[in-house]
Amino acid sequence: MSVVGHAPPPFFRRGPAPLVRLVFFVSLSLVLLVADLRFHTLEWVRLAVATAAWPLQRATGMPIDAAGDMGAYLARQAKLLKENEELHRRQLETANLLLRQRHLEKENIRLRALHDMRARQPVEGRIAEILYATRDPFSRRVIIDKGIKHGIKEGQAVVDDIGVIGQVVRVFPLTSEVLLLTDKDQAIPVEVERNGLRAILAGAGAGAMELRFQAANTEVQVGDILVTSGLDGVYLPGLPVAKVVKVDRDSEYSFARITCLPLAGVERHGLVLVLSGRAELPPQPEDVKKPIEPPGRGGRTKKKTR
């Protein structure tokens, strides 16, 4: 074997000692970690490397794609027939709504004009296909096959035929990365469809979500449907998001633990719709720095004490 068996004489130069190299590389990695986790300053490096590696990535995806195609080809005919029947049934069910939608939209515009409200922004979407889920086991992200070239921007909402599945967080030239709703870092403002109660829904890992910061006596029941409230200016209001499956009112905690499951096929693969961004919301009012001082003496005395 070519391994050097003994400590070499000093005239064979082997560079710095292993421990020195270890400290160097570990500190370099730690710097990178902090820069990426805290300050998000490394996106351009990621963009460059990912663009260069794109052909390789597609090439390695081929066996998986081929296996998927093969599986689809061999799908049982009975299954396809059943699916076809189901789709026809759903189309009939929704036909009523679809036929009346144009009428309703016009009526809505008239009514809104009467009320002197801003017309709701028309939604445009771009159909994309989920290519694969990322390998990173610590977060829940998928890659879709549309990117900068197709006009996808960071922050756009991604929906499927049932409801919201997530949000675009990184855009590459030909692909983009979607953070799923079930990720622990993802939060979405929602309201309870039944009573309009506003809340924030956050991912809880393991495919579930959690309605955060709701008082123990909050008006939420098992089976409630949560829809987007649109307060964030990212999601359009009224998109279905999740269903409440468990409400745990423990008097030991001041907040109720409300577990929800996503309505849309968040962890499934298939076609999705990337919704175009919403029009800018009016700017937020500036923070009131000083408390408004009551007129008269009180104000003056307060100033003096400072």
Next chain:
Amino acid sequence: MMQPTHSSRRILLPVSNWFIVLTLFVALLLNLIPFGRLPGIPDWVALVLAFWCVHQPLKVGMAAGFVLGLAMDVADASVMGQHALAYVLLAFAAAGLSRRILWFPLAQQALHVLPMFLGMQVVMMLTRMLGGAEFPGLLWFLSSFTATLFWHPVTYVLLIPQFQSQDKDVNRPI
């Protein structure tokens, strides 16, 4: 006598640098295959890196681990530096233990490598969970065990060029 250990009398051919680069690149490609969240898929880059660090500690070391780690961080859409840190520590441990490991038969070599892979995964988990990520589940650690199972075949595959004899014999390729 065919055993690729120090206790064997067999003298191997010197390794080619291009072969090392090629195998590391192929391992990177294997890691790019999008298996999603399927548990038990071994980390090929870690496996091949550990192999070369054990067998050629003077040629492959922490610098290679760092560069490969950065590539994996981009490919996995994980935090920059997560794989780099883990691979650097793996390379340090493998190179440091290489003189010990190579005296053992292959099965026991694999037992030495297993804790390194597990340690690497624990390092990755700690860095991510400090950053507020979710716990990936115990099944995630299965990939270390599958990687250990591959130590035996991978050793033979990666040593094939060095097993060849000095004077070419048409009837006996290896």
